Every structure is written in structure tokens, then in C-alpha cells.
Amino acid sequence: MVSACFAGSNQKCYNATDPGLSSTAWFENYLGSFMEHATVGDLQLFGDEPTLQKFARDPVNIQMISNLTLLRETAMYYTSLLTSGPGFPLSSLPDRFVCYLSPSAVSNLSRDDALSLAQRISKNCPLNLTHRGVRRERSPSSMTTEELQVASSLVRKFEHFNPAIVRSLGQAAVGLSVSDIENSISDKDLEASIPALGEVHGWNPEQSSAIINKLLSSGYQIPNGQSLAKLGSLVAGLNSSTLRSLPPEVILEAIKSPEFVQHMVTLPSSLKRIFAEKIYSSVGHPADLVKYVPDPLASYIPKSLLVFGGEKPNIQDLNSKTWTREQAAMFFSDAIKTEPDFSRLSQSVLQGFTCAAANEMKAERFQELAKVMKKKNVKLGGGQLSCLVKVVTLHGIPKDLDSYPKDLLLFLSPSDYAATGSCRQYFANIGKANLDVLQRESSQRKQLLMEALACLNISSTQVNEEHAEILGRLVCDLGGEYIRSSGGNLLKRLSQCDSFLPEQEEAIRSVISSGNTTFGPPVAWSAFTLNELSGLIPVLDHNILQKVPKNTLTLWMKNFARDSPLSREELATVVEELLPTRHKRADGCPPDKQITKMVLNDELMPIHYTAEQLHTCLRNVSLDNHLPQILTYAFSVQQLAALKRRLDEVYPDGYPESLLPRLGPLISFVTSEDISKWKITSADTLAELLKYQPADAQASAIIRRYVDLGNALNTTALNAIGTRYTCLLNVTDLNMIDPKSLKLASLNLSACSQTTKDILYAKAKRAFSDQHYLPAYYELIEPYLGGAPGVDLKALSKDGVNMKVSTLAQLRRDSLLSLTIPEIQNLLGINIHDLHKWQNQSPIREWVQRQRQSELDKLNVSLTGGTQEGYINIIRPEF
Secondary structure, eight states, X not given: OOEEEEOTXXXXXXXXXXXXOOHHHHHHHHHHHHHHTOOTTXXXXXXXXXXXXXXXXXXXXXXXXXXXXXXXXXXXXXXXXXXXXXXXXXXXXXXXXXXXXXXXGGTTOOHHHHHHHHHHHHHHOOOOOSOOSSSSOOOXXXXXXXXXXHHHHHHTTOSOOOHHHHHHHGGGGGGOOHHHHHHSSOHHHHHHTHXXXXXXXXXXXXXXXXXXXXXXXXXXXXXXXXXXXXXXXXXXXXXXXXXXXXXXXXXXXXXXXXXXXXXXXTSOHHHHHHHHHHHHTTOOSHHHHHHHSOHHHHTXXXXXXXXXXXXXXXXXXXXXXXXXXXXXXXXXXXXXXXXXXGXXXXXXXXXXXXXXXXXXXXXXXXXXXXXXXXXXXXXXOHHHHHHHHHHHTTTSOOSOGGGSOGGGGGGSOHHHHTTTSOHHHHHHHHTTSOGGGSOTTOHHHHHHHHHHHHHTTOXXXXXXXXXXXXXXXXXXXXXXXXXXXXXXXXXXXXXXXXXXXXXXXXXXXXXXXHOOSTTOOGGGOOHHHHHHTGGXXXXXXXXXXXXXXXXXXXXXXXXXXXXXXXXXXHHHHHHHHHSOSOOOOOSSOOGGGOOOHHHHTOTTGGGGOOHHHHHHHGGGSOHHHHHHHHTTSOOOHHHHHHHHHHHHHHOTTOOOTTTXXXXXXXXXXXXXXXXXXXOOOOHHHHHHHHTTOOOHHHHHHHHHHHHHTTOOOOHHHHHHHHTTTGXXXXXXXXXXXXXXXXXXXXXXXXXXXXXXXXXXXXXXXXXXXXXXXXXXXXXXXXXXXXXXXXXXXXXXXXXXXXXXXXXXXXXXXXXXXXXXXXXXXXXXXXXXXXXXXXXXXXXXXXHHHHSBHHHHHTTOSOOOOOBOTTOOOOOOOOO
């Protein structure tokens, strides 16, 4: 009997149960219809292999399959069938199937056949250059494990590589090992092969570095932009010091090549940052900078250099680049003054919306702007939305709220929406909004959920699938009792949530363990089931994961993990389940565990080695060449510790500086003693070390080592530190900072001491002094206002800055208390109505207590606690 089944939620099968229907006839009659109805990730095929091979070899059936919109898994399945039999000629394989070959299918090819196949792969298998996976740092390669292993198998057919062979290999040249590059290509042939090698996508850092280093050591020069652009994808192999040594003119010439700019998309952030520095160091005016900087580098331009002042921006140039929200805020006001038709502004430009710009617009123009934001699906932050909703509702609630951004509704209520639609429609829109702009567990989010449950008449704790669909993202806020009572109705929606509270996690595990859901008990799960619930994998504990069949976990890791939103650490929990709990301690590496190039290119490498085996078998592997690649794999904590132990054995006197930027997740295992042996001589190395967000104690030791070795806290260093660690700097460090460097950095001082805020505010004021009279000045100085003296705040109150109350609450206590009611009113502008929400928080509470209640009442914002007529409030000082 032959059958084909839809997995997951469809649970639909076709079976060859008719006694008079042969297996082959079944496929001919049913397979086409079956595959046309399959959805991505849902197809699962089973059958009698000889019958399947017979069917798959039939040219008519092959044509039918080729005409279908094939799923990747299905194509791999049929390619395996076609090539698994002895003597199958790959030349007869349809072109679209050569992209899904297994390594074993190409192992016995002749040299000429290997070249022919490599050419077909290059022609018919376009690479997906986007990074797959949402939250994890991946290897630059966009190729799958199978694709890399096929490339390696093809390359192994050759002992030496002349330019003709390299050109014929095409994309398969990505299978070259570091050893091949260093020993099997002559210096002359390597230079002659640059045009072909520069077109290959997916080089890992070791390969591109080996090629570039060999070129440079053999005398290759980069005197102009053409010689740099000629490197193509190999440019990723340049180290930071070599790139910094190039004159800016070379960079500016190279980026004129559209092909070279395309290769910049997949560059590591460290190189993108240096390229951007070279460009903005030689381009003086914002308009020219926006014109010349390539889109892959646009987000690396310091926001202070995007203030146009008296210049008129070129809207077409602005629209052609992808900016961060903070960058777009610098020129948003200039853009809306220059462009009369808001619909011609890009989503990237519109996300820079500021309250100050809104104040300068007439109501009709502002409504037009807000509606364009809805059409362009512009994502705004909480502060921007809070301001937007105040301006939109300034003259009453519009009756066409559906014409405005959905996220706006998060700051309104069902009654505000009544003129537009029902509460049911309101919460259907809320469910599709970006709920993350409101803090988890905030009173606003709790109120929204309570009103939603009331609107849907959900009086019990059971939520059905229809109501779950309306609630959308609000499902993520349902308490544990709702999750338990609703059974499996919520699981698929919960799998899309970013995080859970402990009681929610416990409830999810309880529901899954019961097995009383459409997904069935974990012991019956398939890889497709795991894929549907992949967002819940971090919640699953050992008791659940151990019940999932091992082959199911392995298949999921192989076919779906690469595209999942899970971090490397979260995937490691699955790896731990696949490792044996007991194993014999071996004196050496077992013969079947030898780490070959094929193993190093396999993302499933972690599931094949216990921590002890990994430590032992790595003795024959050059970690210098392979560490960055294998550290993208989902190794468990114990395996990472084994990797660290092996590194310590190789480098007992401290790791070389070339290795430091490659430590990745091993950063969490280093000690202060380790760090004391390091030579951190560049800010680029510091940035790479801090990129993986080590604990504060480790980060402090790394920064201290960097500074103690006499390195400057320049812009690169400040940007690396400022993402999280500014508050770790001591007074001596802070005083070392040059205001010019601060001007090009982006820091966050909200959690720092008052001393840190005071020192950095003075430096920031000096850094931005030339922009003091421009509208963008407030956006630049705002992060530093926690150290501003009262006199500067009084001056700022005359500029209509629309300060957020959250910023007001971060001001120096003595500075805030020195401000009058009109000055506070002018500072907050349209945000003055938010003041009553903060009136019980210090230092706003103390400011309120010092004001006359009669004067506070004139603000009409419901402030209480001021001084009554005839009374004096005595405020106890806080130390």
C-alpha cells in the first residue's frame, strides 16, 4: 500500500486502497492533485521505494513534477529518488532539480562531469542572499549544508585550480577549503581568477580572508577604486586595518560600481562601519553624503551628519536609502517641507516623524500625512504614536479612524472608535497592531485586554479559535488560567509571541503534555508539527522534549531550524535532547567521529558529538580557520565549554588578537584572567567583543583592558560601548572622551549615575554647539539631557521641542525644580496632558508640591498635590 499524507493541521491522506489500482497508477492518478494542494512545510511522502523510483524515472511524470510549484523538501525528495539508483545519468536530471542534489549523488562523478554539473548549478540555482533566521547571528553563507557539501564534493575532483577550472566551477568554487586556497592555487592563477572568485556568493570568513591574504602577500595592490571593486564578494576578506589604510578616494570610486555595492549587502557590520567612516570623512555636505552613500551603508552614517540646516534635501536621494528611525528624525521636518505630496515619501523617511514637525503643520496637512503613513505601513515608536494620536484627535475623534495607522488605536479606546465601527472591529485591528510599543504588564495593555474580553463576551477563562483570531497579539497577554482552559485553541497563536511570563510557560507545558490538542501528544509529533509550534520550543522542558521522537527532532533541525526565528541558544536545547546521556570516555577520537571538512560544513554537527568527543576530536582541526563558522551552530553549553577548553590548550598564553573578534558565544565563558592576557589594540576588536553582549563584569574587564593598553575612546569604541555599557565607564574614562568623537556616537545614559550624565552632557553640548539653532538639535541632545543644568532647560523651553514626560522624569532633580509652570508647559508642548500620569513619581512629584495648586489647575491636566493658598509645603531633601 502506498500513501501520501498532509502533516500538521490538515491531516489529509490519499491511500492506494483500491485492490485494482497499482502503486504506479495511484501516483499517476493522485499525486498531481495532491501536490497542488500542499502548502509550504506541510508535505510528507511515504511509499514503496522501488515503486517511487519507477514513477520518478518516467519522463512524463518528471515533466508533471517540473511543472508544479515544487516545495524545496519535495524537490529534494524526488532528486534523491532519481539519483539513488546505480548508474543514473545526472545529465538527464531536469535543470531545476540540480539545485537539490545530495552529496552522495555527486561522489562518483568524473572530472569532466563535475565541471559540467557545476556549470548547470551556477546557471539554474540562484542563491537567496537574505539572512535566514530572525534573531540569531548566522554565517555569511546563504547556502544550505547540502549545497555546501555538494560544492565541496565537486571541488575534490581537482588537485590544482587554474583560472579556467575556477571559471567553470562558478558558484561551486565556494567548496574550496583554506588548504586548497593556500596550496592548490598558484599566486599568479589566484590573481587571474579574481573576476570569477569575486562573483561567488557565500564565502565564509576563513575562505575570503585566506584568498585576500594570499593576494596581498603576493604583491596585489589596491591603488584605486577599480582594483577594489574587482574583488567583488572577496572584499569581505579584508581585515579592518587594511581597509582603514585605503584612501577615501579609493572607496568613493569603488562604490560607483553597482555590482560592487551588491556585494556589500552581506559584509560583516565591522567592515560596513569602516566603509561608511571613509565616505563621511571625505564628504562635507549632508546632501552629498545622502547622494553618495550606498544603501547597504546608509544606516551606518551618524545621525548628526544628516542635519541639513539651510540646505534643501533631494527627496529622491533620501527615498532611495534605508534609514534608521533616529536618522530619519534628523531630516523629517526638511522632507515634509520640501515634498508637497507625502505619498512620494518612502516608508523609511516617514518613520522619522517628530512632534516638533507636527506642530508646524496645519490640521488638514497633518491628517493627510497620517493617512499616508497608514498606506505605507510605517512603523512608529511609542513616543511617536503618543504624539500622533494627540494631534489627530486635537479637534475631536475622526470618524474615519480606519484610515490612520492601526497602531494609533493602542492609545485610544473602543468608545473612541464607536463612530468608525464596532468594538469587535476595533479589537480585530488591535490584534494586528504592534503591541510591543506598550510595555509588557503596563496598565494600558492590561486595560486593553480587559476591554477586549468584555467586548467579546468572554466571561469564563475559555477562549475559542474565533475569539483567538480576533484577539491576535493580545493572546500573548492572556494569563495561565486562560491557556489551560482553552486547550490547544491558543497554541499556534502563542507560538508567535516573543516572550512569556512564568505562569504562562507552565500553562503551555501543561496543555502540551496533556496531548489533548489537535497536535496530539509529543510522542506522535512530526517535524512539521514542530515547525508549526517552533516559537514554543524555548518553553518546552526536558520532560516534553524527551518524548518527541529523536528522528523528528533531527528532521526538524535539518529542514526547518535554519529558517526558524529561534536563537542559537534556543536551538541548543533541542541539541541537548539528541545527545546521548551516557557514553564511554575514550582515550582518542573514535574513527567514525573524525572531524572532516564535510562535518565542519554540516549545521547538524552539534548533534553528533558529546562535549568530551568534541574536545578530543578537535585536536586535529585548525580552530583558527573554522571557529567562526562552527560557532554559528547550535552547540550546547557543555559543548561550548569543551570548545573553550580546547582553545585554552592551543593558546595557553592568551588568544591572538586575530582570534578575539571570532569568539562569538564563547565570550560568556571567558574569565578576567583570560582577558588580562589579551592584546586589544583596535576599537574594531573591542566592538566585535562587545557585540555579543557579555555580562557587565566581563564587559567591564574587556573595556578596562582596552583602555589600559593606551587605546582611545574614539567613535567606534563609543558606539560599541554605548549600546549597553556606557555606565561602566569611570570618571577618568569619561574625561578622556573627545567631544568630536561623541558627536558621531550614539549613547544611552538612562541607567547611568548623575556624575556620568553631567560629564557627558557638557561634552555633548560642546559637540553639537554648531547645530544649536537648528530644529534637529533637540533630537541630538535629548539622550544627554539628564545632565543639563536648569539654565539650559529654560533656554530649551523656548524652542517648542515637545519633550516626552519620560525624558522630563530623567532630568536632574535640581534642574527640574528650578523650572516654572510656563517653562514646563513650553517644554512638554503637546505632551503636557501626560504629566498627570507621572505626578506621583520623583522628581516630578517634588516639582508639583512646590507649585501653587491654583496655577497647576490652569493647565487643565488634573495635577494635584500643589501648595494651597495660605500654606507652605516643606519638602524633605532626598540624599
